[in-house]
Structure formats: structure tokens, C-alpha cells
Amino acid sequence: MPVLHNISELIPCSTGLPRGETGRILDAALAWQSDRIAWLGPASELPSDFANEDVVDAGGCIVVPGLVDAHTHLCFGGWRADEFEMRCRGVHYLDIARAGGGIMRTVEQTRALDEDALFEQARSRLAYLTTLGVTTVECKSGYGLTLHDELKILRVYARLKALGAARIVSTFLGAHVVPREFRDRREDYVDLVCLEMLPAVASEELASYCDVFVEEGAFTEDEARRILGTAASLGLGSKLHVDQLSDVGGAALAAELNAVSADHLEYTGRDGIAKMVEAGVVPVTLPVASLYLRQPPLDARQWIDAGAEVCVATDFNPGTAPTGHLPLAMTLACTMNRMTPDEALLGATRVAAQAIGLEEEAGSLEVGRRADFVLVDTPSVNHWLYNFEPNRATATFIGGARVHAR
Ligand code: NIG
Numbered sequence: 001m002p003v004l005h006n007i008s009e010l011i012p013c014s015t016g017l018p019r020g021e022t023g024r025i026l027d028a029a030l031a032w033q034s035d036r037i038a039w040l041g042p043a044s045e046l047p048s049d050f051a052n053e054d055v056v057d058a059g060g061c062i063v064v065p066g067l068v069d070a071h072t073h074l075c076f077g078g079w080r081a082d083e084f085e086m087r088c089r090g091v092h093y094l095d096i097a098r099a100g101g102g103i104m105r106t107v108e109q110t111r112a113l114d115e116d117a118l119f120e121q122a123r124s125r126l127a128y129l130t131t132l133g134v135t136t137v138e139c140k141s142g143y144g145l146t147l148h149d150e151l152k153i154l155r156v157y158a159r160l161k162a163l164g165a166a167r168i169v170s171t172f173l174g175a176h177v178v179p180r181e182f183r184d185r186r187e188d189y190v191d192l193v194c195l196e197m198l199p200a201v202a203s204e205e206l207a208s209y210c211d212v213f214v215e216e217g218a219f220t221e222d223e224a225r226r227i228l229g230t231a232a233s234l235g236l237g238s239k240l241h242v243d244q245l246s247d248v249g250g251a252a253l254a255a256e257l258n259a260v261s262a263d264h265l266e267y268t269g270r271d272g273i274a275k276m277v278e279a280g281v282v283p284v285t286l287p288v289a290s291l292y293l294r295q296p297p298l299d300a301r302q303w304i305d306a307g308a309e310v311c312v313a314t315d316f317n318p319g320t321a322p323t324g325h326l327p328l329a330m331t332l333a334c335t336m337n338r339m340t341p342d343e344a345l346l347g348a349t350r351v352a353a354q355a356i357g358l359e360e361e362a363g364s365l366e367v368g369r370r371a372d373f374v375l376v377d378t379p380s381v382n383h384w385l386y387n388f389e390p391n392r393a394t395a396t397f398i399g400g401a402r403v404h405a406r
């Protein structure tokens with residue numbers, strides 16, 4: 001049984017701790033047996049029966065739970081750096097979309113690739129994420145928008161899951177935008193989503209959640225009600241992209257539909273906040289997207305003061321958040337969303353696991369849980385997120401197996 005010694009701080013982020021607390025243990029040790037945590041605590045209290053086990057030296061690093069990215073669009077068929085340049089010059093994201101760029105452009109590029117090509121790209125992106133300490137990733141479809149292409153993307157995720165390189169939770173986002181070919185008959189597209197795509201996704205068990213982008217230029221509240229209602233009847237949980245570019249009343253909708261999370265929320269007002277907190281919907285901030293679109297960032301203090309815990313995720317996609325760097329998102333959650341470093345860490349571990357329904361399995365270090373953890377070369381969580389460096393993760397373990405070492 002391996003025992004990790006020489007941990008300057010172990011930060012378990014355990015469930016059951018009071019809101020906002022991480023349960024930090026100084027001079028700690030961590031033992032695991034096959035894929036499960038067997039013991040953790042102050043090194044001075046390590047039981048004597050662990051004394052002769054394989055010693056792994058943490059080198060004085062801090063140890064945190066494997067990071068959980070609760071919102072990505074990992075599978076996409078190409079980048080949009082030219083649109084980035086246009087946006088730098090001041091052209092608006094929605095104007096680029098109206099002129100044929102944006103999400104629909106990625107849809108065309110994704111349709112053009114077969115499953116194997118998309119799988120290779122997504123696998124290499126995922127491998128990079130694990131080097132940053134990410135061990136669980138929520139992955140959305142939404143760049144296919146035909147039955148064939150949505151299933152193709154979800155099968156890529158199923159293959160990544162089978163590979164075991166990280167834990168994958170799949171979300172069907174067939175309601176990302178109305179594809180061009182349905183522009184003048186959007187009800188037919190909603191029918192396609194509800195009557196063909198969702199039943200196929202559910203019968204092949206290709207997704208745990210269904211997500212809808214509610215926004216001008218995407219879907220209406222009523223369309224979201226119908227799509228998520230159909231999804232629920234097929235056993236899929238609900239997620240929402242809402243209030244990103246304007247207050248569309250998305251937070252209240254998420255509360256009404258009992259969504260597991262609502263994401264973006266840059267424009268959500270006090271009333272929406274109160275409704276989501278009351279309903280227990282996890283708010284997800286995506287500060288990389290706010291930064292790249294120069295949106296006013298979500299004010300996490302308002303949410304926390306109202307009783308919420310805020311999840312931090314990347315929104316990794318080729319348009320609004322072209323990086324899957326979760327530690328960067330955590331630093332931005334501090335500087336832009338006014339979260340403390342501990343809150344940002346919780347937001348990318350325990351709270352993130354809750355945002356994807358994995359709170360029993362991922363996002364915290366507890367005896368009996370899976371041994372997903374990261375060694376971070378920094379004196380403290382505060383220092384890690386304050387003195388940003390491209391990568392301080394020196395080792396990543398998934399189910400007790402080292403998947404990255406530096
Ligand atoms: O989460 N909001 C909608 N969808 C993505 C953007 C996708 C794109 O621009 O390709 C998002 O920000």
C-alpha cells in the first residue's frame with residue numbers, strides 16, 4: 001500500500017465541513033490501497049501498520065483533490081483564432097456569429113471530421129488537462145447539431161471514459177444553437193432534439209445531463225422547458241447556459257426546472273440568485289469566458305452572501321474560452337469574481353463535483369473514496385493562485401495511479 005509522506009499541507013475539501021472550509025492538515029500523510037484512500041491525517045498520527053509500506057515522497061508539496069472541470073466543450077473540430085483577432089479589434093461576438101462565424105462555424109468543422117479524428121484531438125486535449133491536475137471533466141456535445149454528429153461527439157466521450165485517462169461526465173447539448181438549415185423552422189429543430197436525438201442519447205446511455213443555451217440567438221425559455229422536460233422523462237439531469245450575454249431570467253428557470261447547475265450567470269440579478277439558492281442549484285462561474293468576451297464578471301460575493309457555494313470551471317471551447325486551464329480559471333475566479341483562493345479551490349473540487357452529480361465520488365479526499373489527487377509545488381493555496389505560474393502540478397494521480405509526473 002503506497003503512503004505519501006512529506007506533504008506540507010493536505011487540503012481534503014471534505015464533504016460535511018462547514019461552508020467555505022477546506023479542512024487543511026499540516027505535515028500530513030496519505031495512504032491508499034489500489035484505487036481507494038485508506039488513511040489521511042497528520043504524519044505524526046500515521047498508524048504503525050502503515051510504517052513498512054511503499055513510501056512516496058511528496059517533496060514538501062501541498063496535496064489537493066484531483067481538480068474537477070464541471071463545464072467544457074472538449075470535442076470540437078478546429079480553432080477560431082481569426083475570430084479572436086476580430087474581437088480584439090472590437091467586433092462583437094454576436095456580430096461574428098450573425099456573419100456566419102461563431103458556434104456554427106465550429107459546427108461545420110466538427111461535422112467534417114470523423115469520430116476517430118475527433119477522438120484523437122479530444123484525447124490530446126484531455127492529456128494536457130491531466131498535467132494541470134484535472135482528473136474529472138464534464139464534456140458537452142453541441143457542435144454536431146444533427147442526430148449523427150451529436151451521437152458522434154458523445155461516442156468520442158464514451159471512448160475517453162473507457163480509456164480511463166480521466167473521469168468523464170457527458171452532457172448532451174443538442175440545443176446549443178438552432179443550426180442554419182433550420183433557421184426558418186426552429187420548431188422542427190426542437191422536435192428533432194426531443195423526438196429523435198434525446199431518445200437515441202438516452203437509449204445508448206451516452207449522456208448523464210442535457211444542457212440548453214438560453215439566449216437571444218439560441219433558445220427561448222419555453223423551448224428549454226420542453227427540451228429539459230423531455231430529457232428528465234428519459235432520465236437525464238438538467239443543466240443550463242444562462243444569463244451570459246443578458247439577463248434572460250435563466251436563474252429562475254434553472255430553479256424552476258431543478259437543474260443540477262446553471263452556468264455563466266454574468267447578468268443574473270438578485271431575484272434569480274435567491275431563487276437558485278433556495279432551489280439548491282449550483283451556480284457555475286466561467287471567468288475565462290467572461291474575460292475573453294469582456295463581460296462583467298459574476299460577483300461571487302453576492303452569491304456567497306446569499307448562501308451559495310460557487311463552482312469554478314473553464315468552459316473550454318474554441319470561441320469564448322479557448323483554454324482548458326482550470327488553475328488559470330481559479331486565479332481569475334479570485335481576481336474577477338472576488339472569490340478567496342480557498343473558495344476557488346472548493347469551487348474546482350467539492351462544489352464542482354456537486355455541479356455534475358459526483359459529490360459522492362470526486363472532489364474531496366476522504367477514506368474510502370477514490371484516490372484522485374494532485375501534488376502542487378507551492379507553499380499554500382493562497383500562494384498557488386496568487387503567484388500564477390503556467391503549471392505547478394508536479395504529479396497527478398487518478399484512482400491511485402500516477403498519470404502525470406514532472
Ligand atoms: O459556453 N454559450 C454558449 N456556448 C459556448 C460558446 C461556444 C462557442 O463560441 O463556440 C459558451 O460560451
Ligand code: FE
Nearest residue numbers: 071073241315
Ligand atoms: Fe459553455
